[in-house]
Amino acid sequence: MLIIQKYGGTSVGDTDRIRNVAKRVIASKKEGHDIIVVVSAMAGETNRLVDLASKISEEPDGREYDMLVSTGEQVTIALLALAIRNMGVPARSFLGHQLRIITDNAFSKARIKSIDADLIRRELAKGHIAVVAGFQGIDEEGNITTLGRGGSDTTAVALAAALNADACEIYTDVDGVYTADPRIVPSAQRLSKISYEEMLEMSSLGAKVLQIRSVEIAAKYNVPLWVKSSFNNEEGTLVTKEDSSMEEVVVSGVAHDKNEAKIAVRHLADRPGIASKLFTTISGANINVDMIIQNVSEDGFTDITFTVPRSDLKKALSLTTQIAKELGSEKIEADEKIAKVSVIGVGMRSHAGVASQTFATLAKEGINIQMIATSEIKISVVIHEKDTEKAVRALHKAFGLDK
Ligand code: ADP
Ligand code: ASP
Ligand code: MG
Numbered sequence: 026m027l028i029i030q031k032y033g034g035t036s037v038g039d040t041d042r043i044r045n046v047a048k049r050v051i052a053s054k055k056e057g058h059d060i061i062v063v064v065s066a067m068a069g070e071t072n073r074l075v076d077l078a079s080k081i082s083e084e085p086d087g088r089e090y091d092m093l094v095s096t097g098e099q100v101t102i103a104l105l106a107l108a109i110r111n112m113g114v115p116a117r118s119f120l121g122h123q124l125r126i127i128t129d130n131a132f133s134k135a136r137i138k139s140i141d142a143d144l145i146r147r148e149l150a151k152g153h154i155a156v157v158a159g160f161q162g163i164d165e166e167g168n169i170t171t172l173g174r175g176g177s178d179t180t181a182v183a184l185a186a187a188l189n190a191d192a193c194e195i196y197t198d199v200d201g202v203y204t205a206d207p208r209i210v211p212s213a214q215r216l217s218k219i220s221y222e223e224m225l226e227m228s229s230l231g232a233k234v235l236q237i238r239s240v241e242i243a244a245k246y247n248v249p250l251w252v253k254s255s256f257n258n259e260e261g262t263l264v265t266k267e268d269s270s271m272e273e274v275v276v277s278g279v280a281h282d283k284n285e286a287k288i289a290v291r292h293l294a295d296r297p298g299i300a301s302k303l304f305t306t307i308s309g310a311n312i313n314v315d316m317i318i319q320n321v322s323e324d325g326f327t328d329i330t331f332t333v334p335r336s337d338l339k340k341a342l343s344l345t346t347q348i349a350k351e352l353g354s355e356k357i358e359a360d361e362k363i364a365k366v367s368v369i370g371v372g373m374r375s376h377a378g379v380a381s382q383t384f385a386t387l388a389k390e391g392i393n394i395q396m397i398a399t400s401e402i403k404i405s406v407v408i409h410e411k412d413t414e415k416a417v418r419a420l421h422k423a424f425g426l427d428k
Pocket of ligand 2: 033034064065071097102159160173174176177178303
């Protein structure tokens with residue numbers, strides 16, 4: 026079998042842990058499998074690099090930013106390859122460009138376009154364990170790019186898809202995907218399996234255990250994706266195609282996200298083309314707008330409120346201010362102290378009442394809802410940041426997810 030294993034920052038946080046990973050990788054190799062290991066930077070390292078950049082420049086140039094933040098992974102691949110070799114097993118480390126992991130040129134959020142599978146197959150044919158730097162690639166011009174925070178997951182799944190691997194195993198500091206972030210909800214339960222679609226919602230709604238893009242690729246290419254602990258041998262969670270047993274569960278998880286900010290534009294003329302003008306400008310700056318609400322028009326004027334990633338707030342605010350001025354509104358408010366809390370489940374398609382129970386639960390806790398968004402399989406609300414933990418725990422309990 027060909028197995029891709031990915032170890033995250035905490036799992037390679039120091040040299041003892043790197044040796045622990047080396048042992049685990051070797052054990053899988055000795056079972057007779059071909060192994061590709063993808064690793065992240067050591068815990069805290071990418072944050073340190075991001076901080077360094079922000080000390081030099083308020084809005085760092087994209088190319089230079091990626092040149093910097095991609096370096097953390099180079100350290101770990103070399104250390105892990107050394108550790109494996111010291112244990113008597115051949116291993117070789119590779120940076121993204123050495124495997125021709127080609128991405129677009131959207132620095133700091135690049136998407137993988139292709140991987141030269143033959144290069145790495147040749148390495149495996151030599152009997153080597155291939156140790157690959159996660160999170161990075163190169164664009165068509167040869168510039169180093171990075172895939173967004175948490176992007177090593179995506180490197181691993183993209184390799185699994187490109188090589189048609191038998192399994193992709195994401196090893197992290199929790200032993201699977203839980204019904205809520207176990208750090209916030211101690212009574213959260215591990216799911217033995219979850220559908221790609223639910224996992225996609227969980228990831229995009231804030232559960233950082235898997236990067237969204239990695240789940241998208243896994244779903245598209247049907248990659249058998251496991252989330253497991255690097256510290257024990259528990260079974261973990263399988264992310265896979267939906268089956269009929271999954272529909273019986275109405276809500277399978279609660280997620281939260283404190284990385285968004287809200288912008289409200291007041292008193293905008295209510296006529297065709299206004300929203301288009303505003304959001305075309307914002308998306309043109311490569312900023313992803315998440316939720317949008319527009320109030321009922323009064324006297325030909327309306328308010329538009331939307332959320333953007335907190336890291337893009339400054340840029341989004343300056344663009345919005347500019348556009349709003351052109352459109353005749355002078356009143357803009359920004360709020361960073363928000364959180365998005367969501368309940369997710371494919372069972373919502375066939376069960377009614379999830380929205381009303383969500384709202385009733387929050388009301389009982391005295392939590393005010395600022396924005397609402399729904400899809401077939403999720404309900405999200407924006408609330409004050411200070412209420413996040415309370416809301417997540419209350420919803421987790423209300424939907425019967427507590428142990
Ligand atoms: P790594 O460094 O290994 O990539 P991450 O920190 O990116 O690890 O992801 C693992 C973390 O995701 C866990 O420590 C946990 O706090 C968080 N998490 C959030 N939501 C969930 C969830 N529903 N199930 C499991 N972990 C979750
Ligand atoms: N080191 C990168 C980050 O911290 C990528 C990853 O860990 O997946 O975001
Ligand atoms: Mg991660």
